Amino acid sequence: MSLNVPSRASAWRPAPKAGAQRAATIAFAAQGVSVAAVYTTVPAVTEHLKLAPLLTTTVMVAVALMAGGGSFLGLAAIRRAGPVATIRGAILTAVAALVLIGRAADEATVICAYILFGLAVGALDVGVNTRAAAVERAYSRSVFGSFYTAWSVGGVVAALLTAGAARLEWSVADGLNVQAGIVLLLALCIRSHTLPSSDEPSDTLAQPPLGRRLWIRLIPFGLVLLVVYVVESTVSAWSAVYLRQTLAASLAVAPLAYAAYQAGTVVGRAATDQLVQKFGAAAVVRTAILMLTCALAGMAAAPSWPFAVLAAGAVGLGASVLAPLCLASAARLRPAASEVVLARLNLFNYVGVVTGGAVSGLLGSTGQFRLAYAAPAALAVLLLAAARHFTQPPSSARMESVPPADRADPRLFG
Template structure:
């Protein structure tokens, strides 16, 4: 039996389908956030030198981003309820571009702290709005597609990291680099289009999910159900924050790498994550989420150990890529699994998950910065290598479909 021929008209109709339009819009927002995070992370050495910041002061600014992102997450929840997820996503991305401009042109430490705080709030708003919409779109598709959104995040991060490396090679100052990065983020924001999803899609709900709009419990039982996913998310963001925020400085200071080459570790990390996330949905459908979580955990632990022991920057770049490949599936699988627990209140569930997210960013960014300021960046990668192995105990919680809530 041959497959039906897909005519050009049918293909065009598929591209205009509400599901496809929603998926493109959400992927664009993820890409904008990935580019913005990469812009800030890879310009840490340049901003540090421009404002004559100590490593400890830069650590405080990283912590400021994490704390303000937690506030922005719940502000985003309120914004979603007021204007809807699409408008909330677009507004948050525009605010992120504005924050990048302010960081690049901050005249002093106080202005820089305020700018980084605004950047964190905008990131938090993107997190809750984009992940909420991603969970909804995945339910409408009726299959695993969550990792593809994070693949867009990572791909944009690669582009932004390479842009930083290129402008550093040309001798651009930090303010010009961040202005270019802000333009990239703003251009992505302008392509986000309003869209609707069918209210009664037959693919939207699984046999274990409650219809949206039904009153759902969000009490202590929810926190207990979120705990295993939260633990994985926390550790994943400890690792992500350690590599994203400090790998450029690690190469520059510890491995004595030029500023034009130091961002390559971040770019390699994102190459690993985009590769892993491109394959993750297919692997989940083929092997199941439990097997994917276990394999990802073991690879991440080995790669972090290699990053900690790297004798020169090329080895560190390869290890960073392997770290990204290992950690790539952890975050999307956590959020997709958590979003299925209470589909009638996905935005509230994911706002709670962001507590674990920012705890991880806070712990990873602060601990790595403190270790780096005392000349022990290698320990910042060696310690999470052991910590990540504890995640093997949570793998069974990712079995899908999940058990019905009590």
């Protein structure tokens, strides 16, 4: 008689689902650090290179446009090498871009560095969200919120580092080098884990046609995502400039609005999965939209920078659940082609980033930054009708009844 006793090595080996979740969490944190490092250093880079306000606005819009292109580069890379390899390559490219932005000695160099960053973050975006969708399917419960919590924690850390570097009077290059080092360290911790799947291995990646009906079903999520990223872009790219120019904050204080915004998203996203399981996705989305509307109005009317920082935190709390729940619900529309669905949905993301970045930048250059926060507050109210389209992850029992054509392709798990 033999006993099946697990070896010491296998006892310490992490389960594939847990390992994949941990790796995806690290990837989201790396993305959060890199994005925050770029946006919170915009005022310092602008002053260091003496960039014209209109040029700064144009560069930020270009970053968003390049991110849209990078999203499709990421989709092609996923089809060829899988999401984990795509994530690693995109993070390393973002690290190079951060260093180049800090060391840029003229306008042409910094523009090229920002464009490179845009391409990298776009590819990284579709990579991490595709991987997150696969992990959530493996767990058969809401886990998207935990990934975006890591994204927000990374953003808070990077924003505080930017503020600390300015306080210590470090150069822009030194501050960005430190943040690039953090992103690189996180990249080195990402491992590949094969997730369990009930599908038979396939030699070709399943690419079912999306069809017009699916595009119609994506519209509610796309509109929510568009408004969310108008807000995200306005706060991320311009809150530091808003505090600096409109509310007379110092360079050390200016990044604190972004830090507060990300801190609010940390709190909200840490509770997202539990709230969805208890109250349902639609109810959580409705509450978040109402909170977002009030917080944006408060930020627009802020009499001083401390009030603006508090309002930015409330904006983050309201906006925190919308993007992860949008992406999770959209990915469930066609699990076998989630990477394609998410790449298409990201178009709304980048339209929102371009619109928010361009409009708020133009308003800011004319001294009307307050309107850049008041306008999205009015738009956010209109999103309440879209809340009913948000769905919950199917249970394991329900997944067994899903037709094979709509199940996830196993190569997306690698």
